[in-house]
Amino acid sequence: MKKKLTIKDIAKELNVSISTVSKALNDSHEIADVTKKRIQAYAKEFKYKPNFNALSLKNKKTKTIAVLIPNMLKYIYAQVFNGIEQVANELGYKIITCVSNEKTSKEIEILEMLSNGSIDGFIISPALETSINKDYVHFQNIIEEGFPIVMYDRAPKELDCDKVVIKDHKATYNAVEHLKNTGCKNIAFISTHTKLASTKKRKKGYIKALEEFGLDINREIMIDMTGIHYKEYEKILTPILEKHKIDGVITTNEATGIAIQKVAQKLGYKIPENFSVIAFSNGILARHASPQMTTISQHGEKMGAKAAKLLIQRIENENETLEYETKIIQTDLVMRNSTKKFLKLNYNV
Numbered sequence: 001m002k003k004k005l006t007i008k009d010i011a012k013e014l015n016v017s018i019s020t021v022s023k024a025l026n027d028s029h030e031i032a033d034v035t036k037k038r039i040q041a042y043a044k045e046f047k048y049k050p051n052f053n054a055l056s057l058k059n060k061k062t063k064t065i066a067v068l069i070p071n072m073l074k075y076i077y078a079q080v081f082n083g084i085e086q087v088a089n090e091l092g093y094k095i096i097t098c099v100s101n102e103k104t105s106k107e108i109e110i111l112e113m114l115s116n117g118s119i120d121g122f123i124i125s126p127a128l129e130t131s132i133n134k135d136y137v138h139f140q141n142i143i144e145e146g147f148p149i150v151m152y153d154r155a156p157k158e159l160d161c162d163k164v165v166i167k168d169h170k171a172t173y174n175a176v177e178h179l180k181n182t183g184c185k186n187i188a189f190i191s192t193h194t195k196l197a198s199t200k201k202r203k204k205g206y207i208k209a210l211e212e213f214g215l216d217i218n219r220e221i222m223i224d225m226t227g228i229h230y231k232e233y234e235k236i237l238t239p240i241l242e243k244h245k246i247d248g249v250i251t252t253n254e255a256t257g258i259a260i261q262k263v264a265q266k267l268g269y270k271i272p273e274n275f276s277v278i279a280f281s282n283g284i285l286a287r288h289a290s291p292q293m294t295t296i297s298q299h300g301e302k303m304g305a306k307a308a309k310l311l312i313q314r315i316e317n318e319n320e321t322l323e324y325e326t327k328i329i330q331t332d333l334v335m336r337n338s339t340k341k342f343l344k345l346n347y348n349v
Contacts, residue, residue: 004049004147007025007219010042013042016035018053020035021039023036024040049107049115049117051210055338063094064115065096065121065308065311066096066122067081067095067097068099068110068124070100070102070123070154071124071128072251075235075280075300077125077300079300079301080153080300080301081097082300082304083301083305084307086301086308088312091308091312100127102127102128103129104127104129104133107127119330120147121147121149121150122142122149122309123152123311124130125147126154126156128193131156131197132193136158136159149161150311150314151164152164152165152304154196155326156197161324162310162324162325162327163326163327164303164329168198168202169201169299171202171331172250174333175206175278177209178333179248181248182272184276185248186245187206187210187215187246187249187250188221188222188223188244188246188249188260189202189251190223190237190256191251191252192255192256195226202250221244231258233255233260234262246275248274248275249277250278254279254295256279260277261290261338266312271291272337272338272339276338277298277338278293278295278296278328278333281298287336292337293338294336296331296332296334297331298329298331299331305331
């Protein structure tokens, strides 16, 4: 992990006193303009940021970490936060929580605000906009400034840092296998953000399972709901279900799962007798659906706990060279009433 640039480092490199560097960075008139500009240019080139906490803490750590959540409305992120908080509390760390609202500009603003020494490291799930555009420059800059980062859920392969993820492709593969084993033959896949790497992996696992189990691969029932408001889901899904004899569905979120269940019931299907639904995440919506929905649990609390342990380990061992780690959280099917039971298989990933 790269060491953060300090006033002492600048003073040593430019052969001036620490007091001179401090005055230059505070735009003091007590030193010559030439010296001031030279110091300021060096600080800017090497991305120096004043560490306000260091003055009072005398170079001790802040014992504070920042958590960036892309969307407060998704249950998985509430679970992740709970896991982070439990570990942080146990290890004596405080948490600053920020929400990007799926915007890159908000992420940049947050990172700039907190990278002044307010925190020791970041736990981040990138915004949707950032993930789709693969715009990771602001994260790379923070890493180069010496801040440890742990990425969770949406963890880009382009960044060298610690990561906590699930096997998205294996999770959908297992879901297809379960539906096949309970009698489904025409299984649809519904997604809401097709450009996300996780969605692509889930679709890949879905198609691979269809191929290996000898089930029909029908592109017309690989349904893209990107950009569609949830209030429009039923209207979009109704003609598709009327046209195709679908008997099983895997969705990337619970809202589409609830919508397809409602459409199926309106068209006379009986759940789970001749129509089954499995949705990603394991939130409140699934438990209050009618019937209650079988889900792919991503175990957000475990994900958050693992991310916090990785980050704090790196913070407290900053002088050691630690290899970056990618931790895999196992998923499993949480069986409810939207699918038939099949007890002979273990669907842990």
